Amino acid sequence: MAVQHPLTVLLAEDSDLDIHAIRRCWSEVASDAILEVVKDGRECIDYLLGRLPADGSSLGQRPDLLILDLSMPELDGFQVLARIRSDPDLKRLPVVVLANRPTPVDIHRGYELGASAIFAKPMGARSLTELLRIVSTYWKAATLPDRDSPVSAAGYTAV
Amino acid sequence: MASESFLVLMAEDSEHDIMAVERLWSRRQNANPLKIVCDGQACLDYLLGRGEYADPATRQMPGVLLLDINLPLVDGFNVLRQIKTTPVLQRLPVIVFTSSSRIEDKLRAYDLGANAFMTKPVGAEKLDQALQLIQSYWRLMDLPL
Numbered sequence A: 001m002a003v004q005h006p007l008t009v010l011l012a013e014d015s016d017l018d019i020h021a022i023r024r025c026w027s028e029v030a031s032d033a034i035l036e037v038v039k040d041g042r043e044c045i046d047y048l049l050g051r052l053p054a055d056g057s058s059l060g061q062r063p064d065l066l067i068l069d070l071s072m073p074e075l076d077g078f079q080v081l082a083r084i085r086s087d088p089d090l091k092r093l094p095v096v097v098l099a100n101r102p103t104p105v106d107i108h109r110g111y112e113l114g115a116s117a118i119f120a121k122p123m124g125a126r127s128l129t130e131l132l133r134i135v136s137t138y139w140k141a142a143t144l145p146d147r148d149s150p151v152s153a154a155g156y157t158a159v
Numbered sequence B: 001m002a003s004e005s006f007l008v009l010m011a012e013d014s015e016h017d018i019m020a021v022e023r024l025w026s027r028r029q030n031a032n033p034l035k036i037v038c039d040g041q042a043c044l045d046y047l048l049g050r051g052e053y054a055d056p057a058t059r060q061m062p063g064v065l066l067l068d069i070n071l072p073l074v075d076g077f078n079v080l081r082q083i084k085t086t087p088v089l090q091r092l093p094v095i096v097f098t099s100s101s102r103i104e105d106k107l108r109a110y111d112l113g114a115n116a117f118m119t120k121p122v123g124a125e126k127l128d129q130a131l132q133l134i135q136s137y138w139r140l141m142d143l144p145l
Helices: A018-030 A039-047 A079-087 A102-113 A125-141 B016-028 B040-048 B075-084 B103-111 B126-139
Strands: A006-012 A034-038 A067-068 A097-098 A117-120 B007-011 B035-036 B062-067 B094-098 B114-119
Touching: A006 A018, A006 A117, A006 B007, A006 B126, A034 A039, A039 A067, A039 A079, A079 A102, A097 A102, A097 A125, A097 B062, A117 B126, A125 B114, A125 B126, B007 B040, B007 B103, B016 B126, B035 B040, B035 B075, B035 B126, B040 B062, B040 B075, B040 B094, B062 B075, B075 B094, B075 B103, B094 B103, B094 B126
Parallel strands: A006 A034, A006 A067, A067 A097, A097 A117, B007 B035, B007 B062, B062 B094, B094 B114
Antiparallel strands: none
């Protein structure tokens, strides 16, 4: 068994309100997972390519999962996704796209560009918490591209 | 909008696993509809509406595919490659769900565009947990249906 380190997630999101909400819910459901934040598409790519530490101090660690907002300044979510999927070093990274109100066209385009999944930002803290709980459990149970084994074998049991 | 009642298509050739999944599925109250195909050719035929699935009345497009790697006739990697390079199918979320834990298999699956790679757990309880987790996750996601 390989040495386990916690699930590392990069959140690319420009809305301070949403960052705050996601951080708060995330700490409730996945306190053992690391959540780094970048605030636009350019910063996201720079972070992934190791050119920019997210908090300005430590060198950015390659995340296990990217949660990518669709509408962001500089490069939008689709541009970031296309860039990731065409980069030999980044192309396997699981990318979950979140959107305010994705249209069927957005959803189709996202999957065509290689999104691992797409979801609408839920209204309200309870649904956001539940969503992040399932997202983190799912990706801990999956075998991630850069890991030898799942982060956690514990499955989700529906209530 | 997330769609909750999507069909789960499973491509699996092990009789033992098929029986286990069917048993678990039948016990669950709110399980999604499930269709199992036993080889890679049947999986592609189902998705493309060919062969025994040529009649549209006999098939519903799945919301997600759980794909084993070691399948007869056409193996899982070839099924995955065909799905992700065929315009009408490429959006379909494919979860490679396999007993393999080989690193090469995992990397190859992600390279070919798998939406996730999950090792099929041994034992009914863990298998049930994994299937429930997959279903709960995809019920919350927006599917390209």
